[in-house]
Every structure is written in structure tokens, then in C-alpha cells.
Amino acid sequence: MLDFTHDTLAQRVVFASGKAAENLRSEVDRLGASAVMVIAGEADAAEAVCRGIDPALWHTDVAPHVPVDKAEKARAAARDHGVDLLVCIGGGSTTGLAKAVALTTGLPIVAVPTTYAGSEATNVWGMTEQARKTTGVDARVLPTTVVYDATLLTSLPVELTVASGLNALAHGIDSMWAPRTDPINQALAVEAIRALASGLPVVKDDPSGVAGHERCLYGAYLSAVAFASAGSGLHHKICHVLGGAYDLPHAQTHAVVLPHVLAFNAPAAPEAAARIGSALGSDLDSLRRTLDAPTALRDHGFRESDIDEAADLILPVVPPTNPRPVTRESLVRLLRDAWAGAEERR
Structure with a gap:
């Protein structure tokens, strides 16, 4: 019910x-x-x-x-x-x-x-x-x-377009299991993910074309509306701490961290993960390869020596409703993988 x-x-x-x-x-x-x-x-x-x-x-x-x-x-x-x-x-x-x-x-x-x-x-x-x-x-x-x-x-550099689009995608994905998520948020998020996943490759292939940007703007808006209602999930808590504490670029940080949080949460939220996968049309890694997305936080100013401190700052703000329990050890592992650009671990 x-x-x-x-x-x-x-x-x-x-x-x-x-x-x-x-x-x-x-x-x-x-x-x-x-x-x-x-x-x-x-x-x-x-x-x-x-x-x-x-x-x-x-x-x-x-x-x-x-x-x-x-x-x-x-x-x-x-x-x-x-x-x-x-x-x-x-x-x-x-x-x-x-x-x-x-x-x-x-x-x-x-x-x-x-x-x-x-x-x-x-x-x-x-x-x-x-x-x-x-x-x-x-x-x-x-x-x-x-x-x-x-x-x-249409005049945005392709690299920034990709990072910004993946930031928008993160709003939608995080909304699937954020603290106040509900069926309306999830419906908006799924449509947003679908629009962004189909629009971003078009924008990358034709950055000056309007059609791809229109689809992505539509998706970015829906993602943000879902996020505003559902609240900040694990992904956004991590990225807000990293951005504020280490002055990392906003969009690129979101683009790098997103696959690691998705891989971490997906096993504990199989229904949400299935809907995300269906909306993406394949899987996030395939989309990221198509887009030549950013892969490592070390490329954007985050130092390996900051990982332990970052985990200590993030742990107190982790949403208690996250589908999977988050420990300091799991945070350190996730941050280290994101720092290095390593393959996401479930």
C-alpha cells in the first residue's frame, strides 16, 4: 500500500x-x-x-x-x-x-x-x-x-558539459534512495535519468546543437525537482564535504564519485537499482566511457593524504536512511577508489 x-x-x-x-x-x-x-x-x-x-x-x-x-x-x-x-x-x-x-x-x-x-x-x-x-x-x-x-x-566546453550533466544525473540517482524519497520523486528521477542518459551522448557528438541540450536541460530540471523533495543522499553528503573542505570543482567531483556510490548502494536497493539501470538504457560505466567522463579525484586536486580526514568529516552527516550501512572503513575504501579512479566495488 x-x-x-x-x-x-x-x-x-x-x-x-x-x-x-x-x-x-x-x-x-x-x-x-x-x-x-x-x-x-x-x-x-x-x-x-x-x-x-x-x-x-x-x-x-x-x-x-x-x-x-x-x-x-x-x-x-x-x-x-x-x-x-x-x-x-x-x-x-x-x-x-x-x-x-x-x-x-x-x-x-x-x-x-x-x-x-x-x-x-x-x-x-x-x-x-x-x-x-x-x-x-x-x-x-x-x-x-x-x-x-x-x-x-552550446558554447560550454565539452568536458564541462559532460561533468555538469553527470552532476545532474547524480541528483536523479541520489533521489531514488534519499531520506525523503517517495514514489513521485522516484518517477521524476527515472524520467530525468532517461532524458540525461539519451541526451548527453548527443551533446558530446554535437556540442553546438540545440536538440541534445534541450533534452539534458529537461532532465536536469526534473532531477533537481526530485532532489529538492527527496533530500540529500549519501552521494551529495560526500560531495558537499569534499567540495567545501578541499575546494574541489563541483561538477567534476560529482561526476567522479557517482559510480562509486551507486555501486555501493545498489546491492542493498535492488528495485531502485533496477529502475536506474532501465532508465540508463545500459549501465553507468558504459555511459561514462561514451562520454569520456572524469574518473579520478586526484586529477581535480584531492590528495591521497586527505582521505582519512575526509572520511571523518563525512561519517557524521551520512543519512541514517541510506540503504546500506556506512562505516568509516567503507567510506575510506570508497574515497580511495574515487581518488585513484579504480573500478567501483560493491
Whole structure:
């Protein structure tokens, strides 16, 4: 018998290729904003998207994992300019900074993603201070509107596209056994996995084509919606600690760790694993080989000497609902395999 409670977040999504500027202007008008703060990692790309609006403030001081000092600087800038709407144009770091501002100001956000990060569809925030990343959930950080435009992703380097897409895939896979998972989350996650698994090879073969990016954006959104409701599973707890403590690149870290967590959990969650496999169409390793995905954390700044410390930091935040019990020994083994790029162990 079905017995669950599901929360669906209230958010407007505007999805159309080639219409980011038009749709952003419409959303700014609809919200009645008069003092817009544009947060963008790359001003040149953002200017084209903002050609239909007149921002009161441009803010480009963005960094991965949202350092607290940069969040405070952005909050002060918003306050000093009387901002009444935040527009973030970029990847997860850019969206994360907008969320940090919204967390203390309550300002609405219109997000225009340029990667598959998925942060735009969640009410999860994260900030880093003294090499420790803190995350939380708050309704104020959920963007009011997401403007999706697949043409904004066609200039992404293929390597970043692959890593970002696998990060999106991780949202879906983790949602299959996250602490608050339910049949609705799982249905969204399965469709997301299917879309990403079919779309990413198309994007790799034709990075400038729109069709593959559209499919992947659709999948990334569904994955993020499932993740926002289901919560952070083992995979995300590991990656959040690694990113905050060792300043590892977000997407690449997720891309490397994902197969190891999937291999670890799959034997203890056979039904979820079967649905994941069916949605992938084959297996994750085959997809990763097709995509030339990142394979080792040592290639992205994680040192072998940090493994023991990392395991100690991760163990207290492991979800107690994880399908398989997690010990310090199993964490060390998983991290060592991910560091080395070794074959995943069940």
C-alpha cells in the first residue's frame, strides 16, 4: 500500500530555446521590478541575455561553493542599491550566490542557468567558511522563475558539459534512495535519468546543437525537482564535504564519485537499482566511457593524504536512511577508489 507525504515546490518555469532575453524581460515586467541586480560569472554572456532590461547593478564577484565573505559583499551591494529583484545568469556558483543574498534579504530570484547544475530548481542553499561547507533548506532561496534556454549551453566546453550533466544525473540517482524519497520523486528521477542518459551522448557528438541540450536541460530540471523533495543522499553528503573542505570543482567531483556510490548502494536497493539501470538504457560505466567522463579525484586536486580526514568529516552527516550501512572503513575504501579512479566495488 502507498503511504507517503510529498511536497511540491511552487516555481514558474519558462522553457524556450533562443528566447532567454525575451523571456527574462517578460518576467522582470511581470514581477514589477524596478531595481534589478544581475549576478553573473561572465558579464559578456550575461549582457546578451539582459539586453531587454536595465539593471541597477551588475555583480560578477562569484566563486565556487559560495564563500561567506563573497556572500556578505553581495548582500551589502544589494542593500546599498535598493535592489528589489535578483537575476542570476550562470552555473551553480552564480545561482548559489543569488540564494545567499535571498536567504537574508527575502529578495525574489529569476534564474537563467547556463549549465546543468540544477540549483535553480531547489530550495537548498550552501556556503563555505574556513574550509567547511554548510547547507540548509529555506523557501526564500527557491527562485521565483527559471528561464531555460538551451542555446546558452552550446558554447560550454565539452568536458564541462559532460561533468555538469553527470552532476545532474547524480541528483536523479541520489533521489531514488534519499531520506525523503517517495514514489513521485522516484518517477521524476527515472524520467530525468532517461532524458540525461539519451541526451548527453548527443551533446558530446554535437556540442553546438540545440536538440541534445534541450533534452539534458529537461532532465536536469526534473532531477533537481526530485532532489529538492527527496533530500540529500549519501552521494551529495560526500560531495558537499569534499567540495567545501578541499575546494574541489563541483561538477567534476560529482561526476567522479557517482559510480562509486551507486555501486555501493545498489546491492542493498535492488528495485531502485533496477529502475536506474532501465532508465540508463545500459549501465553507468558504459555511459561514462561514451562520454569520456572524469574518473579520478586526484586529477581535480584531492590528495591521497586527505582521505582519512575526509572520511571523518563525512561519517557524521551520512543519512541514517541510506540503504546500506556506512562505516568509516567503507567510506575510506570508497574515497580511495574515487581518488585513484579504480573500478567501483560493491
